[in-house]
Amino acid sequence: MEQQYELYTSEDREVWKQLYIRQHPQVVQFASQAVIDGMEQCGFRADEIPDFRKVNENLSHITGWEIYAVPGLIDNKLFFENLALKKFPCATWLRTMQQLDYLEEPDMFHDVFGHVPLLTNHEFTGFLSNLAVIALKNIDDEDFIERMSRLYWYTVEFGLIKQNGELKAYGAGILSSIGETKYSLFSDKPKRVPYDLHTILDTPYIKDKYQEVYYVINSYEELFASIENYSESYA
Numbered sequence: 275m276e277q278q279y280e281l282y283t284s285e286d287r288e289v290w291k292q293l294y295i296r297q298h299p300q301v302v303q304f305a306s307q308a309v310i311d312g313m314e315q316c317g318f319r320a321d322e323i324p325d326f327r328k329v330n331e332n333l334s335h336i337t338g339w340e341i342y343a344v345p346g347l348i349d350n351k352l353f354f355e356n357l358a359l360k361k362f363p364c365a366t367w368l369r370t371m372q373q374l375d376y377l378e379e380p381d382m383f384h385d386v387f388g389h390v391p392l393l394t395n396h397e398f399t400g401f402l403s404n405l406a407v408i409a410l411k412n413i414d415d416e417d418f419i420e421r422m423s424r425l426y427w428y429t430v431e432f433g434l435i436k437q438n439g440e441l442k443a444y445g446a447g448i449l450s451s452i453g454e455t456k457y458s459l460f461s462d463k464p465k466r467v468p469y470d471l472h473t474i475l476d477t478p479y480i481k482d483k484y485q486e487v488y489y490v491i492n493s494y495e496e497l498f499a500s501i502e503n504y505s506e507s508y509a
């Protein structure tokens with residue numbers, strides 16, 4: 275499957291523009307420095323839907339990662355196989371104007387605006403590919419894979435990071451949601467707890483509404499180190 279750039283409609287362009295002009299200021303104000311730096315390097319703009327070829331031309335020179343077009347959520351085996359090869363799956367369709375604040379499933383704004391900036395970061399991508407390699411070693415163990423998707427969910431999708439004593443967001447599921455960005459950092463509804471691998475592995479996640487718990491790391495190194503000897507001791 276390819277991104278058929280010429281098929282984007284004027285509504286798609288308007289949706290991308292509205293999402294960008296509303297969410298980019300929140301990224302600058304509430305996202306971690308690595309996300310902000312990555313966003314800069316990606317050069318996303320309000321008036322241009324990202325072209326995957328141009329994104330890859332840039333990204334492959336920074337960390338060797340690439341994005342590739344998928345219709346939507348793909349099965350775990352294919353997902354982890356591609357992550358291990360430094361390939362991140364991205365939807366090509368965009369949500370509608372009625373879904374600007376929150377969407378129950380990942381669209382292109384989530385995958386590209388939310389995930390791609392951190393694919394410019396070496397520690398983070400090292401964690402991502404190592405997580406995938408561990409998952410692949412146990413790909414036929416459903417329980418193990420369920421636990422790996424929890425780890426992915428509570429970090430890559432909905433992770434928070436303490437940065438110079440201040441809480442910042444780095445999870446793509448937060449950064450692509452205009453509504454969940456402030457909620458994750460400032461609402462008194464959800465719990466915010468220190469990152470702990472074993473707690474996360476035992477905590478099921480909810481998919482179609484704001485999260486009830488967020489896990490806080492102190493550095494991306496902490497993520498990388500937390501799974502360094504995971505596969506040996508748990509496979």
Ligand SMILES: C[C@H](O)[C@H](O)[C@H]1CNc2nc(N)[nH]c(=O)c2N1
Nearest residue numbers: 344346347348350353363423426
């Ligand atoms: C790791 C976990 O299974 C997670 O839900 C995967 C599954 N399939 C996916 N498929 C796509 N396209 N994008 C994703 O982020 C994911 N996440």
Ligand SMILES: N[C@@H](Cc1ccccc1)C(=O)O
Nearest residue numbers: 376377378379380447450451
């Ligand atoms: N909720 C995210 C999309 C998303 C759905 C499911 C998993 C991860 C992310 C948004 O509104 O942009």
Ligand SMILES: [Fe+2]
Nearest residue numbers: 380431446447
């Ligand atoms: Fe995602």
